[in-house]
């Protein structure tokens with residue numbers, strides 16, 4: 489029984505290591521997905537800037553066209569001024585010319601503020617473009633690292649599975665079934681080391697009678713509290 493339990497302890501170690509490797513392998517694509525998301529954020533930011541630049545250029549063209557219209561209108565009005573005899577009409581037309589002039593000045597100011605914003609955006613875009621390229625390079629190299637790591641974990645796992653198969657063949661089938669059953673209902677840990685007459689998994693005391701029997705190592709004992717297979721080792725007890 490002692491040897492059989494020791495084989496189970498070894499099996500448990502391998503199972504835990506295999507679970508750890510499987511978890512690492514699953515993390516690979518997730519880590520790559522997170523990196524892709526970071527890249528996407530910068531790309532979307534750049535796209536938003538580019539859209540804003542297009543909008544600003546469109547506004548600028550519109551203001552320029554409006555100013556041209558205003559100037560043409562003013563020229564026409566000035567021509568009409570010569571032929572007006574009525575004082576009231578003359579003043580009204582002068583006022584209208586003055587209004588158009590004011591509107592054009594306002595539009596010139598708008599063009600200036602468009603140009604100012606465009607200049608800022610172009611500078612920002614240049615910086616963002618550089619950091620995009622840097623990030624693309626970084627992600628490429630991180631992806632390579634992650635893929636290499638995952639490949640290494642997969643290799644380790646397949647070695648582990650081979651050794652596990654061999655190990656399982658040396659374990660009594662009824663004992664193995666019990667191990668699997670306890671593992672499934674005890675959060676993946678079927679075997680508990682006993683140290684100082686205490687179960688190392690549930691941290692409760694083993695009754696003295698059972699503790700004495702356990703040290704003989706000739707029968708299978710389950711923890712009376714957590715129902716895991718108890719494992720006692722002389723060296724561990726002395727340590």
Ligand SMILES: [Zn+2]
Nearest residue numbers: 687690711714
């Ligand atoms: Zn226990």
